[in-house]
Amino acid sequence: MKLSENIPISNLTTMRIGGNARYVVEVHNLPELKEAYDFAKNKSLPTWMMGDGANTIGRDEGFPGLVIINCFKGIEILSQTADEVVIRAMGGENWDDFVAFATERGYSGIETLSSIPGTVGAAPVQNIGAYGQDISHVIESVSAYDTQTDELVVIGKEDMNMSYRSTIFNTGKDAGRYFITAVTFVLENESSLQPPFYNSLQKYLDEHNITDYSPASIRTAVMAIRAEKLPDPAVIPSAGSFFKNIYLSYEDAEKAEEKGIKIHTKSDGQKMISAGYLLEQAGLKGQIFHGFRISEKAALILINESGKSYADLAKARTEITDIVYEKFGYKLEQEPVELIAK
Ligand SMILES: Cc1cc2nc3c(=O)[nH]c(=O)nc-3n(C[C@H](O)[C@H](O)[C@H](O)COP(=O)(O)OP(=O)(O)OC[C@H]3O[C@@H](n4cnc5c(N)ncnc54)[C@H](O)[C@@H]3O)c2cc1C
Structure with missing residues (x-):
């Protein structure tokens, strides 16, 4: 070691x-x-x-x-039928390399999750998602080291309690218990994705007259959209979306709508307010707080332009969330986790 x-x-x-x-x-x-x-x-x-x-x-x-x-490495196709392919990727593989591996072979289910930074092992932790897909739809199981029993265990999707940015790996009594060594996915051999796609993706496809909805084509479109809007972490420091979107009951969504707040209805019927929309409506897009700038291109992204410390970030977070709270009555919650001793 x-x-x-x-x-x-x-x-x-x-x-x-x-x-x-x-x-x-x-x-x-x-x-x-x-x-x-x-x-x-x-x-x-x-x-x-x-x-x-x-x-x-x-x-x-x-x-x-x-x-x-x-740093566990390796990707292996475990089995394949006429409709589906089962693939296991080790936890230390780069997530986007895995998406490339799948889409190059025509496998569908994760193509809209292209260009998300990070590892395969962390992907299930907050159930990564983008452009209308998240990995809860394609994950079969994880292999993990159980730090309480010192044993290798297999956890099926049904036991992961996956929802928006939340799973047993980051929420509740078992948060931080399992070190994920590998993830097994079930992908489709052929894409069943059809328009209409998520708004910004559909807009890009329309503007570029793209009617090829194959995994490779959708991946290329998503990569282009993200390259235009999102900071490359190798060059510009950020943790991606800094705040979580707000999910509401039908009743609260109606009340918010009456107040003129834009509500999104997800494909599964859930009602949601985009945190980026609230930041934008509060006039915060492009503004800088203690060295941390709310991205001009995507308000949900907080860019570390010249912030030196966590103390700077904490001040920025308090000021931003206070402004949004005063204007709309919603307390924004931070998405990235903080490295602390538990
Ligand atoms: C520019 C940018 C854009 C982003 N866009 C998106 C997006 O579109 N959608 C989205 O969902 N996220 C997005 N993110 C967030 C991030 O990419 C994901 O959360 C990703 O899964 C993090 O992977 P990581 O390996 O860097 O995790 P880390 O930051 O290293 O870890 C994240 C959490 O997972 C835990 N963890 C890490 N590895 C393991 C393991 N092997 N077993 C158990 N727990 C583990 C950590 O303890 C921590 O709690 C973005 C981030 C950036 C910087």
Whole structure:
């Protein structure tokens, strides 16, 4: 096991803030993962599961324990029928490389999730989603190391309690319990996606006269839309969407609509207010708070332009959420998780 010591969390996360992690280790297989947890247990250290840090925020005080980075690699087709293909991807694979692997072969189900930064292992944690798809529709199971029993377990989708940005992996009593080593997906051999697509995707397809809805074609369109609107984490620090959209009961949605607030109805009937819309309506698009700018192109994205610390970010967050609350009466919730000892 190759331990690194006193590593800035700002170097491990795409928002690029945060003090030092006491220890960091990259794990490539189960024996290394077990060794890492044994080391932490023997030294009574807290542990943290890490992928590419695209949804993780470091704190100024750092982290007094062991950050375990998932570097399990490999993608394998497990079985195939006339309609479906079952694929297992290891947790340390880059998510977008996996989407490329699938779409290049014509497999459908994750093409609108192209260009989402991060690892395969972190994808189920907050049930990643974009442009009308999320992975709850295609995930079959995960293999995970259970840090309570030190055993490798398989957890089926039915036990993951997946909803918008929420699963058993990040919510409730088992949050942070399972280190996901591999994810098994069931994809379709042929795309069943048909128009109308999610608004911005449909607009792009119409404007470019695209009527080929194959996985590769949709992937290309999504990549183009995202490249135009979203910051590349390798160049511009951010954690993607900084606030969560707001889901409402039918009754509350009606009341909001009466007040003139735009309500989206999702394909499953759920009512939602886009947090980006509230930020835009509050006149915050493009504004900078303590070095953190609300993106001019996509208001949900908070870009770290010159923010130096978590303290700066916390001040920015308070000011932004207060403005939105005063104007609309909704308290925005942060999407990225904070790296803290539990
Ligand atoms: C520019 C940008 C755009 C983005 N766009 C989207 C988007 O469209 N849709 C979307 O859903 N998200 C989006 N995100 C957020 C992010 O890409 C996803 O949350 C992604 O899944 C994070 O992967 P990661 O490997 O970087 O996770 P990390 O940030 O390393 O970890 C995130 C969480 O998962 C836990 N975790 C990490 N690995 C494991 C593991 N192996 N087992 C168990 N728990 C683990 C961590 O402890 C942490 O709680 C965006 C982020 C950026 C920077």
